[in-house]
Amino acid sequence: MKILIIGSGGREHALALACTKSQNVDQIFCIPGNAGTECIAKNINIDISEFDKIRKFVQENEVETVIVGPEQPLVDGIVDYLNQFNIKVFGPNQKASQLEGSKIFTKNLCKKYNIPTANFGIFKNIRESKKFIENCKFPIVIKADGLASGKGVYICKEKKEAEIACEEIFNGKFGKAENILIEEFLDGEEMSFFIISDGETFYHFGTAQDHKRVYEGDKGKNTGGMGAYSPSRLENKKLNKKIIEKIINPTLKGLNDLNTRFIGFLYAGLMIINDEPFLIEYNVRMGDPECQTIIPKLKTDFIELINACVNKKLKSIELEWHKDKSLCIVLCSIGYPDVYKKNIEIKNLDKINLENNEYIFHAGTKKINNKIVSNGGRVLNIVIRSENFKKNRDKAINLINKINWDNGFFRKDIGYKVIN
Numbered sequence: 001m002k003i004l005i006i007g008s009g010g011r012e013h014a015l016a017l018a019c020t021k022s023q024n025v026d027q028i029f030c031i032p033g034n035a036g037t038e039c040i041a042k043n044i045n046i047d048i049s050e051f052d053k054i055r056k057f058v059q060e061n062e063v064e065t066v067i068v069g070p071e072q073p074l075v076d077g078i079v080d081y082l083n084q085f086n087i088k089v090f091g092p093n094q095k096a097s098q099l100e101g102s103k104i105f106t107k108n109l110c111k112k113y114n115i116p117t118a119n120f121g122i123f124k125n126i127r128e129s130k131k132f133i134e135n136c137k138f139p140i141v142i143k144a145d146g147l148a149s150g151k152g153v154y155i156c157k158e159k160k161e162a163e164i165a166c167e168e169i170f171n172g173k174f175g176k177a178e179n180i181l182i183e184e185f186l187d188g189e190e191m192s193f194f195i196i197s198d199g200e201t202f203y204h205f206g207t208a209q210d211h212k213r214v215y216e217g218d219k220g221k222n223t224g225g226m227g228a229y230s231p232s233r234l235e236n237k238k239l240n241k242k243i244i245e246k247i248i249n250p251t252l253k254g255l256n257d258l259n260t261r262f263i264g265f266l267y268a269g270l271m272i273i274n275d276e277p278f279l280i281e282y283n284v285r286m287g288d289p290e291c292q293t294i295i296p297k298l299k300t301d302f303i304e305l306i307n308a309c310v311n312k313k314l315k316s317i318e319l320e321w322h323k324d325k326s327l328c329i330v331l332c333s334i335g336y337p338d339v340y341k342k343n344i345e346i347k348n349l350d351k352i353n354l355e356n357n358e359y360i361f362h363a364g365t366k367k368i369n370n371k372i373v374s375n376g377g378r379v380l381n382i383v384i385r386s387e388n389f390k391k392n393r394d395k396a397i398n399l400i401n402k403i404n405w406d407n408g409f410f411r412k413d414i415g416y417k418v419i420n
Contacts, residue, residue, distance in 0.1 A: 002062060003303065004029045005041070006048050006078070007069025010330075010363035010381040011288040014295045015067060015302075016041050017359070022303035029063065035372045036362025048073050051081045058087055065090060065303075065310055068264075071147055071285055075101035079263075088310040091264040092284045096255055099266070099282040103181050104145050106282055113250040117279045118271075120183035129166040129180055133159055139185040142166060144174040153222060155185065188273035189417075190280070191232045192290050193243050195268075196305070198314035199261030202252070204240060206297065206321070207232040208290040209417070214337060216413040223337045224378055227414030229327040229389060230293045234272050243270065243277045251282070263309060292361045292381045293328045297321050324357075327392035327415050328383045331400055331408045333364070336377035344374045344407040352402055357385040358395065379408060390419045 003019050005012050005028065013036040019028050020040050031054060033043035046053045048070070058066060066082060068074055068091035077094035098105040110117040118141065123129040133140070142165040144152030152174045154165035162182075169177050194205040210228040214220040247268055255262055267283040267290070286294075295302070299320035308317045333340035346365070349372055354360065361383060364376020382399050384392040393415055400410055 001025060001064040001303070002027045002029070004031065004054075004058060004063045004066045005033075005037070005069060006031050006054070006066065006073060008032050008034050008037075009069065009288055009376075010361040010378070011286055011291040012069040013037050013361040013363070014292040014359075014381075015069060015286075017361075018295050018298065018302035022301050024301070024303045024307075029057075029061065031057070034362045034375065035365035035367045036360075038367060049076065051076075051078055054078070055082060055085055055087065058082070059085070064088065065306060067091070067306060069285060071097070071100050071283065074264075074284055075147060090306050090310055092262050092266075093260060095258060095260040096262045097284045099251070099255075100284040101147060102145055103143050103281060104179055106279075107181065107183075109251065109254045110279060113254045115247055115250050115279055116277065118183040118186050120181055123180050123182060124178065126166050126170050129170075129182065130163055132182060133162045133166070136162070136182070138162075141183050141185050142169070143181040143183070144169045144177060145179045145181060146175060146177075186271040186273060186278055186280070188271040188278070189234060191234050191270045191272050191277075192228075192287055193240075193268045193270055193277075194286070194290070194294065195248060195266050196309065196314070197252070197262050197264065197266060198309040198312045199263045200312055201314040202248070202262075202266075203314065203319050204244070205265065205319075206230055206294045207235045208287065208293050209233070209415075210287060210290055211411060211414055214411075216411050217416075221337055223332075225287070225289045225330060226332070226411045227327070227329045228287070228289045228293045229325070229392075229415040229418060230290070230297065231325070233418045239272070239275060239277065242275075243268065247277055247279050288363075289328045289330055289381050292359070292383050293326045296357070296359060296383060296385055297324070297326055322385065324385050324387050325389050325392060326383060326385045327389055327396060328381050329393070329396045329400065329410050329414050330363070330378050331380040331382065331403070331405065331410045333374050333377050333379055334407055334409055340377055341407065342374055342376070343368065344405075346372050346374065346379070346403065346405050348403050348405070352399065358399065359383040360399070374407065379405075389415050393419060
């Protein structure tokens with residue numbers, strides 16, 4: 001069968017690699033892909049917002065299943081559009097994608113279905129927001145309502161910071177803002193919890209912890225993710241049961257009451273406080289770099305799993321996992337998440353010999369004249385699987401040192417809570 005993966009990051013490279021391991025796959029296409037996917041799939045230069053061109057490509061090339069990696073096309077309704085033409089798509093429809101597309105939609109769902117989350121207020125302009133901030137107990141959290149590539153969240157320790165955050169959001173830093181979300185700060189430890197669903201059945205799909213802050217010690221600006229490890233140190237059967245009963249089940253019931261079902265990966269960003277889970281946010285796709293950390297641990301044939309989901313037969317599949325630990329370090333362009341240079345050659349990749357359970361996933365790369373160059377802020381993801389987190393991190397850093405890319409930087413402390 002032929003598979004199309006939409007997206008161009010490390011997540012999509014990891015999904016493509018998982019597809020290559022299935023005996024059921026004859027050909028993989030990536031729209032638009034990157035220099036890494038080009039080695040294992042055929043990259044197609046179509047903009048992911050051009051749904052009509054994607055549909056034509058799928059039909060002309062007899063693609064059987066489309067896997068959507070990033071959030072934007074999901075929120076924009078690509079699943080609904082392709083389904084009209086009887087094209088099978090792994091990913092949630094537009095209505096279900098509001099879980100990520102609108103933080104306010106999710107907060108209102110939490111309120112209606114008693115899903116534990118931070119107390120919050122919704123405000124329509126700078127004046128209302130600043131008036132509310134006058135009487136806040138700090139720290140507080142301020143969020144842009146729509147998609148912001150993981151960067152539209154401010155943790156404000158004082159009034160001035162909060163006012164600047166409101167001004168930046170309403171002045172369009174993350175796109176047009178009609179509303180802003182201000183919520184209480186929850187003091188606990190974060191955890192990423194994943195499920196896979198066919199709209200009728202769902203399975204737990206692992207846990208991870210990512211590092212959003214750009215600098216070591218979790219300092220500096222929020223990024224799309226500087227690294228991750230799996231499983232989370234917090235994961236246990238009792239907590240998993242609480243998460244499913246208090247957060248996942250009522251969320252899926254809420255969607256069901258809105259006459260929609262969730263198909264795809266659902267990623268709950270949680271705060272765990274005294275062994276109790278609170279929902280911070282939902283993502284309606286695999287995280288990045290959490291995907292690169294979790295997918296290599298999957299034993300079950302990935303395409304069998306995807307086909308079961310799009311055909312509503314997930315309960316016929318048994319999920320099997322490697323029991324070891326996985327850790328990912330992201331190699332970034334100097335200057336990220338602010339201004340950085342593109343098209344800088346990465347010279348030593350072809351000299352790297354990867355051992356078993358070592359992976360280099362391309363994120364922001366492309367090929368120009370047979371040379372691999374940078375094409376984004378997050379450039380490469382180095383992932384190691386073994387029985388030991390410290391061993392994983394040491395091996396990942398060793399590989400980065402061998403790559404020896406002058407224009408790159410990375411965090412050396414990924415996983416410090418589980419390693420130290």
